[in-house]
Amino acid sequence: xxxxxxxxxxxxxDSADVVIARNANAKDERLKEIMxxxxxxxxxxxxxxxxxxxxWFRAILFLTETxxxxxEWRQEYILLSDVLGVSMLVDAINNRKPSxxxxxxxxxxxxxxxxxxxxxxxxxxxxxxGEPMFVHGHILDTKGNPVENAKIDVWQANDEGFYDVQQKxxxxxxxxxxxxxxxxxxxxxxxxxxxxxxxxxxxxxxGKLLGALGRHPYRPAHLHYIITAEGFEPLTxxxxxxxxxxxxxxxxxxxxxxxxxxxxxxxDAAAAKTVGxxxxxxxxxxxFVLARRKGA
Amino acid sequence: xxxxxxxxxxxxxDSADVVIARNANAKDERLKEIMxxxxxxxxxxxxxxxxxxxxWFRAILFLTETxxxxxEWRQEYILLSDVLGVSMLVDAINNRKPSxxxxxxxxxxxxxxxxxxxxxxxxxxxxxxGEPMFVHGHILDTKGNPVENAKIDVWQANDEGFYDVQQKxxxxxxxxxxxxxxxxxxxxxxxxxxxxxxxxxxxxxxGKLLGALGRHPYRPAHLHYIITAEGFEPLTxxxxxxxxxxxxxxxxxxxxxxxxxxxxxxxDAAAAKTVGxxxxxxxxxxxFVLARRKGA
Ligand SMILES: [Cu+2]
Ligand SMILES: [Fe+3]
Ligand SMILES: [Fe+3]
Numbered sequence: 097x098x099x100x101x102x103x104x105x106x107x108x109x110d111s112a113d114v115v116i117a118r119n120a121n122a123k124d125e126r127l128k129e130i131m132x133x134x135x136x137x138x139x140x141x142x143x144x145x146x147x148x149x150x151x152w153f154r155a156i157l158f159l160t161e162t163x164x165x166x167x168e169w170r171q172e173y174i175l176l177s178d179v180l181g182v183s184m185l186v187d188a189i190n191n192r193k194p195s196x197x198x199x200x201x202x203x204x205x206x207x208x209x210x211x212x213x214x215x216x217x218x219x220x221x222x223x224x225x226g227e228p229m230f231v232h233g234h235i236l237d238t239k240g241n242p243v244e245n246a247k248i249d250v251w252q253a254n255d256e257g258f259y260d261v262q263q264k265x266x267x268x269x270x271x272x273x274x275x276x277x278x279x280x281x282x283x284x285x286x287x288x289x290x291x292x293x294x295x296x297x298x299x300x301x302x303g304k305l306l307g308a309l310g311r312h313p314y315r316p317a318h319l320h321y322i323i324t325a326e327g328f329e330p331l332t333x334x335x336x337x338x339x340x341x342x343x344x345x346x347x348x349x350x351x352x353x354x355x356x357x358x359x360x361x362x363x364d365a366a367a368a369k370t371v372g373x374x375x376x377x378x379x380x381x382x383x384f385v386l387a388r389r390k391g392a
Numbered sequence: 393x394x395x396x397x398x399x400x401x402x403x404x405x406d407s408a409d410v411v412i413a414r415n416a417n418a419k420d421e422r423l424k425e426i427m428x429x430x431x432x433x434x435x436x437x438x439x440x441x442x443x444x445x446x447x448w449f450r451a452i453l454f455l456t457e458t459x460x461x462x463x464e465w466r467q468e469y470i471l472l473s474d475v476l477g478v479s480m481l482v483d484a485i486n487n488r489k490p491s492x493x494x495x496x497x498x499x500x501x502x503x504x505x506x507x508x509x510x511x512x513x514x515x516x517x518x519x520x521x522g523e524p525m526f527v528h529g530h531i532l533d534t535k536g537n538p539v540e541n542a543k544i545d546v547w548q549a550n551d552e553g554f555y556d557v558q559q560k561x562x563x564x565x566x567x568x569x570x571x572x573x574x575x576x577x578x579x580x581x582x583x584x585x586x587x588x589x590x591x592x593x594x595x596x597x598x599g600k601l602l603g604a605l606g607r608h609p610y611r612p613a614h615l616h617y618i619i620t621a622e623g624f625e626p627l628t629x630x631x632x633x634x635x636x637x638x639x640x641x642x643x644x645x646x647x648x649x650x651x652x653x654x655x656x657x658x659x660d661a662a663a664a665k666t667v668g669x670x671x672x673x674x675x676x677x678x679x680f681v682l683a684r685r686k687g688a
Contacts, residue, residue, distance in 0.1 A: 104640045104641050104642065104645070104647070105640075105647050105648055105649050106477065106480045106484070106645040106646070106647065106648060107484075107648075108481065108484035108485065108488075111477050111480065111481045111484070111645075112477070114477060114645060115476060115477035115645065118605075118607060118641065118645075119605045119606070119607065120606070121605070121606025121607070122604060122605045122606050123604065123606060124604065127604055127605070128605070129441075130441050130443070130447070131605065133437050133440045133441050134437055134441070134476075135476055135477070137433040137434070137436055137437040137440075138433070138437075138476060138478060139477065139478070139481060140433055141429050141430055141433040141434075142478060142481050142482060142485070143481070143485070144429045144433075145425075145426050145429050145430070146485050147426070147482055147485070148486060149482065149483075149486055151426070152473070152478075152479075152482045156467070156469045156470055156473065159455065159458070159459060159469045160459045160462045160467070160468075160469050161459070162455070162459055163455060163456045163457070163458055163459010163460050163462070164459050164460060164462065166456045166459070166460065171452070171456070172456075173452045173455045173456050174452055177448070177452065180411060180431055180434060181402065181407050181408070181410060181411035181431070181435065182434060182435070182438055182448075183448075184402045184407065185404065185407045185435060185438050185439070186438060186443055186445065186448045187445075188402070188403075188404035188407070189404065189438070189439070189442050189443070190444060190445055192404075308418060308419065308420065308423055309414075309415045309417070309418045309423070309424070309427065310415070310416070310417030310418050310419060311414060311415070311417070344400045344401075345400050345414065346400065349400070349402040349407075349410060349411065349414075350402070351400070351401050351402065352401055352402060352403075353401050
């Protein structure tokens, strides 16, 4: 190690090495390793950008404001992570699936833990608002066998793009949420309403950043799922409406090609009757493939 | 560009490219360029670290808390930039000097704009507290010629490591601050007290991080200078006491080898009398070399 590092004196050329050497006594090895990577990449970025003092200070203010707008129900740093693709990247790294298994996407902020368990086929739309939708498919393993007793936790925005928890007193509690369990055939089916795209909160620093980057704040229409079954890796994912105007520009990069469903409009009273809905309705068929738990 | 980019769908492999492509319509070219670098380096860091969801969330909380502790007189994000060596790197990038010119270091938070202009030789210590110090030298150009009418703005912590602005009502206003102007010989001299090391604020998230990294929050004893003269680049720098216990581990990486002064203890009543001080006192001699303004 050159003498300057030992003395801890700063030079432009060795800047990252000087800082990393200073962290040598970190008690936690993992923290030390993480900080070494972050410091190196941060210094690389600064050297490539060559910010002016004013640009540096604007970055300081942006980071400060992003923290200051956070409160009990607003987490602007998660939004920042989302719009920079970091949340999806962390999700991808932590949910690498074997070939053939369904891909994951981000959980999002609107899951609730205590949604009611419902009989298969139930209508999760409690206020009869919106265009009716019939969702169905199978829970399978990677060999195509049905998964019995899989727990399907589903939630979705309504026809105006709002979740129940965003409209307490307007939507019924637990509107458009439900938990279902598969039988031996692995089939699932339930009724809901066609969801609509919605914006992430865009009245803060992250919204301003999106604006400056020429980006909109919208997420294309989707249904959320958490699917769990004994012996399998849990799957947290969405399915998306491929005809949504924002399907190619999800503000948080949640869309994956394999998660595009089809929302088929069916204007046939007899067909509607067989699924307990009024025509016209949307038929959405999607199979989920679970990966076996490693070592299970 | 592969099809997945056009559609804006996320893949782990192409994550940074997908995000950068989405920013293509940024109005400001410089912002677009900065964001491209930051996104690329951030995704590289995440891929190298492979954070768990819990580690990602701890990072989110750290960034949030760092913003939330900021107020009118506390800027924790600047502290974070400081302890990660980023402030010094930005300073270095913006103040590259020709060979032979004095090096810069960070401004720090304790400069005030309206310090009094004093006659050369004045004692900036207004409360007679601490060990007396005589500071002197020359302001020179890179050819060794004296710089006339250079303005020397100097400020320092007291013998307990506090600036006047941190101890309003305890220290006199403008204690240990002064502005001096050189004559034709380029000489400067003034009296003060030997400064002491001091901690950066360490009761917040950055202090906790320093602790976890096995680091202390101290800056070695120093005097601050801003030196300006017509036709020359302004110089913002410190000089340091090389015998300070923290000289090799400045919490903010401000020390450069070329900025080490010598604080020579002189226990000689006659010598002390010639500089208007009582023995023993510290003699600190340091010449500053200014770089000519480009194109001046
Ligand atoms: Cu069908
Ligand atoms: Fe959602
Ligand atoms: Fe200082």
